[in-house]
Amino acid sequence: MTRRDAARNWQNIVDTGRAFLDEDRPLRLNEVAREASIGVATVYRHFPTAEALLETLARPSLEKLVADAEASLRGDDDEWAAFAGFLTAGINAQLADPAVQPVVAAATHELPETAELVARLNALTGELLAWVHAAGRIRPEVQRADVIRLMCGVVFAATVHAAPSERPALTRRYLDVVLEGLLRRDASDQGRGGGEPGR
Amino acid sequence: MTRRDAARNWQNIVDTGRAFLDEDRPLRLNEVAREASIGVATVYRHFPTAEALLETLARPSLEKLVADAEASLRGDDDEWAAFAGFLTAGINAQLADPAVQPVVAAATHELPETAELVARLNALTGELLAWVHAAGRIRPEVQRADVIRLMCGVVFAATVHAAPSERPALTRRYLDVVLEGLLRRDASDQGRGGGEPGR
Amino acid sequence: MTRRDAARNWQNIVDTGRAFLDEDRPLRLNEVAREASIGVATVYRHFPTAEALLETLARPSLEKLVADAEASLRGDDDEWAAFAGFLTAGINAQLADPAVQPVVAAATHELPETAELVARLNALTGELLAWVHAAGRIRPEVQRADVIRLMCGVVFAATVHAAPSERPALTRRYLDVVLEGLLRRDASDQGRGGGEPGR
Amino acid sequence: MTRRDAARNWQNIVDTGRAFLDEDRPLRLNEVAREASIGVATVYRHFPTAEALLETLARPSLEKLVADAEASLRGDDDEWAAFAGFLTAGINAQLADPAVQPVVAAATHELPETAELVARLNALTGELLAWVHAAGRIRPEVQRADVIRLMCGVVFAATVHAAPSERPALTRRYLDVVLEGLLRRDASDQGRGGGEPGR
DNA sequence: TATGAATGAGAATTCATTCAT
């Protein structure tokens, strides 16, 4: 078979996998193969595991996310707006593409490309965070990993007991809460109490 | 009557199920039966589905949570402390008992007792929230469901890329952020910028 | 427990078993016990097997059949009418009581009472047949077992691709065919018709 | 392509299934698989349900039956002989192949091929019956469905309290009775006998 | 390289029967 055929197959599998996610059926390589009218083994050749296919599906969203973050860093926005914009973009990506959330939250990745993408995402998160830290606008203890985690947490929160259609509105509100909570609050604020809430 | 035997078996199953959760193996009734050295059908008699066992496992934690919330409502703490204490307790329950999270986040419940417990939890959440609202100490748009969702979100956030041992510390910090973000911030604050973070 | 209680249980089981047959659910002693709100073991004590319960359920119908056959033999009807009446009664019993068919068709019986009842039924069939043979009104090769078999065959035929409500009408027609076919037909007979076989 | 293997497996399954029927063990796909030394899933791929396998097993017999019926319709026999021959063939098929009876008596069919075969059988039954009706040689009320039912009834009758080896003789006699009973009998007919219908 | 049939371990569930109380 020619390269072209192989590419066609690859695309066919990816498209079918996407359709599975959209109807949120579990990504089963066997079923994907059947639905794509392609031999199982062919699918396995292209994507050794379901996870590999998932990462491939997530890739465009992740790339866009990385590109956006890079743009933010070089853009005209002030540091806080850039930071907030990045979180918003990350959240929206997770809502828009069901492949993103599991890949971002996963401890390890199957494909080196994914690992690298995620690493860049982390790095960019770090840079944005450093910028915000430098401006003294965020709680000093916040670290890179916290940002990623809070992003995932906001998405998850909007997922609990809520239909997909309600989620964008919920994440907007929840992110707003989180950002407000992350803001550094200096001397003049100190008096305002409420400060020491929980536990 | 084999009551005693039955009770022993029941306990045995519950304990074994607990062990599964602790080692976070999936709760499979068959395996639980095997490990408990109990006939499969006996397990099925006691717990028609894995979900039923899970809810049974979650029950003590949920009951404690409800009791604590009731105590908070009647206690001496001010409204904010009570509210924060409730969130903390809920989060800690989810961290301490792996059965709690899925049950709280589930859309429906198998056992009527669970449904009732969760309903009471919701009601108490509502009461605490109303109290805080009455004191004008929280963003006015926050609703009962938001509180539950944010609680789950904090737990989830602390779960991402983090070993179990790190989670308590993380949830403490994240809850702090969220509480800070939920606090109503009045006129005198308005100027302080950062105000419009989101999207 | 007193005898009276035992009798009540027995009746309860029988009634419940009957209900099962009527809704044609399979007779499962376990389920019968549950539905009757009686311990399984109690049911097993009264009826060691499902077959035993079935035979018990069939018994009244069989007894009535035997009684009717005896009456026919001693009655005023002519031999053919008695014979036809017996077949009709047997068929109707099978249609009316789902317990009858399997018991009549079974090769062996669990309960001695059933065995005896069936034996009497066979004997009576034989007597009626002998009477009809003596009058030269039936094909000479027909034997007792044939009569039973044809009876079952007619019932079964009416069961194929036919709703229960249609069956009585069908059996009537099919029995008519069979009786007509059994009639001895030789020159001298031609006029005699035997025309009035059925019911 | 594993076509050859697949075909071999298919045949193996069919043969094994046949053996089960012959020893009249219940057709259980798992057992068939084990006995055929073939993976369970392979069997399930070829035959999604036991019923599907049963119908496949019945197919050759049904096809032969259809072919015979078509031949009878076009053959030289007179209408009654053709009709009787068809019934005889149907009965013998049921006796010879245990798969036939349940398939013919079933209300619905799993495989479209079976449904079609049975439909053709019904149609042919109708044609033969129409021919016999046209010649005025059968009770006018007899319909197509009656013919099928009586065929099944004769087979069933021969099954009651009778070893397989006796059944052919019994069905011959019982069919004779039924055919005699179906014959139209009016004055002008009397001489014609129709006496020697079947077989 | 593509194919899709084959695999068989595994998961969920049911049921007739026994047995301890």
Place this chain on the structure above:
DNA sequence: CATGAATGAATTCTCATTCAT
């Protein structure tokens, strides 16, 4: 004599992966 919990073999079906062609 009654109870109903316990049993575990049996059954049905699924799925991720391999392998022969």
